[in-house]
Amino acid sequence: xxxxxxxxxxxxxxxxTVSHVINNTRVVSEDARERVLxxxxxxxxxxxxxxxxxxxxxxxxxxxxxxxxxxxxxAELIQGIEDASFELGYNIILCNSYDDPKKxxxxxxxxxEKRIDGLILxxxxxxxxxxxxxxxxxIPKVLVDREVTGVAADLxxxxxxxxxxxxxxxxxxLGHKRIACVAGPDxxxxxxxxxxxxxxxxxxxxxxxxDDFIVHSDFTSEGGFNAFQKLLTLDSKPTAxxxxxxxxxxxxxxxxxxxxxxxxxxxxxxxxxxxALASFSTPxxxxxxxxxxxxxxxTAKTLVERISNPDSQVRRTMLTPELVIRQSTSRPAGIK
Numbered sequence: 271x272x273x274x275x276x277x278x279x280x281x282x283x284x285x286x287t288v289s290h291v292i293n294n295t296r297v298v299s300e301d302a303r304e305r306v307l308x309x310x311x312x313x314x315x316x317x318x319x320x321x322x323x324x325x326x327x328x329x330x331x332x333x334x335x336x337x338x339x340x341x342x343x344x345a346e347l348i349q350g351i352e353d354a355s356f357e358l359g360y361n362i363i364l365c366n367s368y369d370d371p372k373k374x375x376x377x378x379x380x381x382x383e384k385r386i387d388g389l390i391l392x393x394x395x396x397x398x399x400x401x402x403x404x405x406x407x408x409i410p411k412v413l414v415d416r417e418v419t420g421v422a423a424d425l426x427x428x429x430x431x432x433x434x435x436x437x438x439x440x441x442x443x444l445g446h447k448r449i450a451c452v453a454g455p456d457x458x459x460x461x462x463x464x465x466x467x468x469x470x471x472x473x474x475x476x477x478x479x480x481d482d483f484i485v486h487s488d489f490t491s492e493g494g495f496n497a498f499q500k501l502l503t504l505d506s507k508p509t510a511x512x513x514x515x516x517x518x519x520x521x522x523x524x525x526x527x528x529x530x531x532x533x534x535x536x537x538x539x540x541x542x543x544x545x546a547l548a549s550f551s552t553p554x555x556x557x558x559x560x561x562x563x564x565x566x567x568x569t570a571k572t573l574v575e576r577i578s579n580p581d582s583q584v585r586r587t588m589l590t591p592e593l594v595i596r597q598s599t600s601r602p603a604g605i606k
Contacts, residue, residue: 277310281308283305329387332355332570333384333386334389336366338369340490341490343515343543343560344392346562346563347392347562350565350566350567351566351570369395375399392413393415404420404421408580410573410580414426414427414565415460424573424576426569428589429591434468434542437468437557438451438471438512441538441540441599442471442475444538444601444602445602446602451514454515460514464542489514491520494522496525507537509536511540513541516543516555519539519555534598534599539598542591544562548596556593557596559591559592560591
């Protein structure tokens, strides 16, 4: 790999001149600039981002931490973040914690060592080490979906309570009264918000909230499969299930099929997120659509603004999810 010294020698200039051309930090004669740029192209010289950051105090790199890259929701979120970041002149370093708060804290330290300009975090849950790290670190940061205790940072999220409320209210409008909720881990704020929205809709409709009808599990297809299996063994089975994400709903539909329960004739199912796979499940999944790409774009733009204005007031932005009706929901059997 070519070095700055080699570029300088071949262009007949000093390494300082090469540095000024690359960083645009001082006026250089047009002749010298053209020679340097020509040699850079010829030798395919790539400037060191770390060296440049020491001079400019910027790497134009953003670190991003997500809980699980196997979840299509995060893939669609990342696309919005990457597109907006690229347009704004920033690169992304992506880390995956696999839902482990301790691994999350370790990766964030690695990102700090890479001299990132800012951090986007979708938290994997609360951890004292993580909370202290983020609370003490002055790097610009934006939280997505999930707050972190004791950390004052910009937050971008969709309204989890309202989304779950709309999902449950739709099931009630179809005539369902025995409605269960397959919730995510009870340590995560989105899980709590979606349970709260589900409970609110039931209470408004005068329907008793049954503890047996709320089952917590992982935000995975396997988690949904196991939760649906549990609900389908109850003596008084639900006629509808609100699943807290689409992967859970799709895994749950698989469990229902294995149990001989027809969707939606015997059991209505509604998911959350509207991942691309939702419209290709069997049957196509009714769900609550989160504006994933919009959240991603807004997240990147908010972080770049925070990098430019680190002392501006912390903002919380909440977007509105929407109900998408497909074929996994219908009126309960016996109701026309």
